[in-house]
Amino acid sequence: xxVERDEFGFDAPAPLGHPGRLGLPEGHATGPEIGxxxxxxxxxDAAGDxxxxxxxxxxxxxxxxxxxxxxx
Numbered sequence: 001x002x003v004e005r006d007e008f009g010f011d012a013p014a015p016l017g018h019p020g021r022l023g024l025p026e027g028h029a030t031g032p033e034i035g036x037x038x039x040x041x042x043x044x045d046a047a048g049d050x051x052x053x054x055x056x057x058x059x060x061x062x063x064x065x066x067x068x069x070x071x072x
Contacts, residue, residue, distance in 0.1 A: 038064060 003011045014020050032038060040054040
């Protein structure tokens, strides 16, 4: 397996120029802005149980971090 480093210093097994390593097109939405109100959503926790944002935080404020991972 060949690992190639891009201009940002990220190493990945996908070759440079692979679609999985390209950034988003210019003007593409990247998600909610800081301070936007999110709709309620549910995601599984580590045990596979669904956790609903509104129910879990019981009215308290929450920080939600969206992380775009490297190429796997």
